[in-house]
Amino acid sequence: xxxxxxxxxxxxxxxxxxxxxxxxxxxxxxxxxxxxxxxxxxxxxxxxxxxxxxxxxxxxxxxxxxxxxxxxxxxxxxxxxxxxxxxxxxxxxxxxxxxxxxxxxxxxxxxxxxxxxxxxxxxxxxxxxxxxxxxxxxxxxxxxxxxxxxxxxxxxxxxxxxxxxxxxxxxxxxxxxxxxxxxxxxxxxxxxxxxxxxxxxxxxxxxxxxxxxxxxxxxxxxxxxxxxxxxxxxxxxxxxxxxxxxxxxxxxxxxxxxxxxxxxxxxxxxxxxxxxxxxxx
Amino acid sequence: xxxxxxxxxxxxxxxxxxxxxxxxxxxxxxxxxxxxxxxxxxxxxxxxxxxxxxxxxxxxxxxxxxxxxxxxxxxxxxxxxxxxxxxxxxxxxxxxxxxxxxxxxxxxxxxxxxxxxxxxxxxxxxxxxxxxxxxxxxxxxxxxxxxxxxxxxxxxxxxxxxxxxxxxxxxxxxxxxxxxxxxxxxxxxxxxxxxxxxxxxxxxxxxxxxxxxxxxxxxxxxxxxxxxxxxxxxxxxxxxxxxxxxxxxxxxxxxxxxxxxxxxxxxxxxxxxxxxxxxxxxxxxxxxxxxxxxxx
Numbered sequence: 001x002x003x004x005x006x007x008x009x010x011x012x013x014x015x016x017x018x019x020x021x022x023x024x025x026x027x028x029x030x031x032x033x034x035x036x037x038x039x040x041x042x043x044x045x046x047x048x049x050x051x052x053x054x055x056x057x058x059x060x061x062x063x064x065x066x067x068x069x070x071x072x073x074x075x076x077x078x079x080x081x082x083x084x085x086x087x088x089x090x091x092x093x094x095x096x097x098x099x100x101x102x103x104x105x106x107x108x109x110x111x112x113x114x115x116x117x118x119x120x121x122x123x124x125x126x127x128x129x130x131x132x133x134x135x136x137x138x139x140x141x142x143x144x145x146x147x148x149x150x151x152x153x154x155x156x157x158x159x160x161x162x163x164x165x166x167x168x169x170x171x172x173x174x175x176x177x178x179x180x181x182x183x184x185x186x187x188x189x190x191x192x193x194x195x196x197x198x199x200x201x202x203x204x205x206x207x208x209x210x211x212x213x214x215x216x217x218x219x220x221x222x223x224x225x226x227x228x229x230x231x232x233x234x235x236x237x238x239x240x241x242x243x244x245x246x247x248x249x250x251x252x253x254x255x256x257x258x259x260x261x262x263x264x265x266x267x268x269x270x271x272x273x274x275x276x277x278x279x280x281x
Numbered sequence: 282x283x284x285x286x287x288x289x290x291x292x293x294x295x296x297x298x299x300x301x302x303x304x305x306x307x308x309x310x311x312x313x314x315x316x317x318x319x320x321x322x323x324x325x326x327x328x329x330x331x332x333x334x335x336x337x338x339x340x341x342x343x344x345x346x347x348x349x350x351x352x353x354x355x356x357x358x359x360x361x362x363x364x365x366x367x368x369x370x371x372x373x374x375x376x377x378x379x380x381x382x383x384x385x386x387x388x389x390x391x392x393x394x395x396x397x398x399x400x401x402x403x404x405x406x407x408x409x410x411x412x413x414x415x416x417x418x419x420x421x422x423x424x425x426x427x428x429x430x431x432x433x434x435x436x437x438x439x440x441x442x443x444x445x446x447x448x449x450x451x452x453x454x455x456x457x458x459x460x461x462x463x464x465x466x467x468x469x470x471x472x473x474x475x476x477x478x479x480x481x482x483x484x485x486x487x488x489x490x491x492x493x494x495x496x497x498x499x500x501x502x503x504x505x506x507x508x509x510x511x512x513x514x515x516x517x518x519x520x521x522x523x524x525x526x527x528x529x530x531x532x533x534x535x536x537x538x539x540x541x542x543x544x545x546x547x548x549x550x551x552x553x554x555x556x557x558x559x560x561x562x563x564x565x566x567x568x569x570x571x572x573x574x575x576x577x
Contacts (some may be wrong), residue, residue: 003357003391010387017384021375090372095337097388098361098439266337267367267447268328274371 007099007106014103015110022115032115035073036123039066040130042190047131051192056225058191059131064220065189067120067145068212071152074116075208076180078160081108083173086164087273092265101262105161112160113153120149134220141219148215148239155208155243158250165254165261169273180209189213192228201230208246211239286313287346288443288475289334294343296329296499303329305499307343311492313442314472316465318490319479322569325496327479328368331447334477335365348443361392364441366432368448374421378412378431379403381420382438389439400438410434410464426457433464444468446478450485458485465489483565495565497572503564511564523553 001009022028043066047059085091085104094104128136135141167173186200187193187210193201204210217225218234226234289311296304304326311317319327332338333345336352336359345351350359373381386400393399407416410430415423423431429449436444446465450458466489468474480486486493487507495503495510503510518536522529524547533539536556543551 001391003361003388006391007388010384013387014384017376017380025375085372088371088374089367092337092367093370093372093385093435096335096360096365097385098357098392099388100385103388266332266335268332271368 003099004102007102011103011106012110014107015114018107018111019114022111023118032119033122035070036119039070039123040126042066043127044130046190051228056133056221056228057131060133060221061192061217061225061228062190063124063127063131063134064216065187065213066123067220068148068152068214068216069184069187069189069209070120070123071116071149071212071216072156072184072209073180074112074153075156075160075163076176077115078108078112078157079164079167079176080170080173081112082161082164083167083170086168086261086265087170087270087277089267089270091262092267092270095262095265101258105258109157112157116153133222135222136220144219145216148212148219148243151240151243151247152208152212152215155246155250158254159208159246161254162250162257165257169277183207183209187213194228194230205230205242208243211242215239215243287311288313288315288348289317289477290344290346291334292344294330294333294345295341296326296333296338297341303499304340307496307499307501309494309501309504311475311477313475316469316476316478316489316491318486318493319477319496320481320483320486320493320565321479321496322481325481326499327481327496328447330496331445331477331479335363335445336360358392361389361439362442364436364439364444366436366444366446366449368451370428370432371421374419376420377417378420378423379407379416382406382431382434385435386438392439397440399440401440403438406434406438409467411460424457426453426460429453429457430461430464433461437468441474443475443477446476448479448481450480450482462488483562487561495568497569500572502568502572507561510568511559511561518559519555519557521553521555521557522551524550528553 023032043059043063046062047057049058050056051058051061082091091104094100097103128134163176167176183204186196187204187207188196189209193204193210196204214229214234215236217229218236218239226232229235287310289309291310292308294304294307295302307326307330309317319330321327329338333340334347334352336347336355339353345353347355348359348362352359355363376384382403386403389400404413404416407413410433412427412431412434415427420428420431433446433449436446449465450461453461462485465476465478469476469489469491478489490507492504492506493510494501512534518533520531520533520536520539522543531539536558540554540556543554
């Protein structure tokens, strides 16, 4: 087997090992359950609040949106993983191993994507019983969920890698969270976007989070619910277009930035960052 | 050291950060199977040198060849032949000892040859570094010394031709340090692996290295075996004697010669003769002092 093929296989098993680890220790399990449970509580309280004349409950509108939001959040978690791994030397270890970076990145993608699917299930399975009126029985609906999810990950994971290689410290990673949370607030996840001023709608439409939410709603809500969307349509073509555009942008820039970041890694750069981190405490 | 293949070849290496030169003109070679120690006070440029050789840092000027390749352009195949043990790793804390060693070994499987099996079997390596009892422990639960020995195991897992050890015993207690020294000596005894290690601990250098290079102020101020280094410094042996009830003391490089002359001249009049050899410590301190004075 060629070295590259070996590295791909090693990366695959690396992802699975880390995925297993993240479900067998307390801190990570807490992380996996916190958001889904918070979101379930939110959905529970929204389940009987109806939105305008649409006849739909806010809960039914929010649940698919939350799925989309979670998919978008995997960008943040990819970025955080990269930063943490750079800080503790995991990345340098990958660099010191032949084809180690290939294995490392593949492992990270499997870890983040696999973790996301698990998180979505933790939220979705109880959610299905909580909120009536969603098209869970329809195979076509699941197919749409699948393509939106896959395309969404292809769009957001490279972006996460870009952010992770640009923002060096764990502290600056915290700063990424703020704009992302702001973006989620204006992206029509918990409340239809058409209720917001038009200029805010334009900002939201520039980013993948809105489209991930829209795509999920298009899959799980009845067709009539499209009435509360922009242009009273699910706009699947635009959804795919925007996500593909972000995916291309991410895939074009991520390898370059990752390479640049990896080039700067050495024992003393890891040590210097730790020194700095310790001084802050 | 019957073969004379040059594994490390460094000529005129310079490193400059902004206006300051960290390395001025570092030149040395190491041959296959040699254990070479880069000794120097903190801030002498040891880590910078080793990081350039590891291919983790770009140099400002000079020629560097590691296993016949410029490390700045070393590809993955070159990487597979080099083992790296850094000053302190904290990575992979959630992984278990055997799990990570087996995982990292997989990347080297493609580099096995007919004569050299790669990687090392994880269990064998774990036993060699004395971590059999901890094989199933999570890495973050290892003590400082265990962690360091584990890092050496990782550095060796691909059976590298050349291993870099950067301050391998810094922060270890005496027992862990001794266990570590035994591990390095065992590896050196096999004679196939070239080892370059840095330390500011003279006793460690003396114990482990075939050859010591003293780096100070960005320059190699001495290069040789322990005996050669001790010899290199002038006037360091101290000779004391008594004659006619009077005490004498003199420093000399050629202490044997001095003693011979004394006896030739005074014969049995010489009493209480004492010759104190320059210790490597004296040599080292005097080297560093000289280098610092020259820099002023």
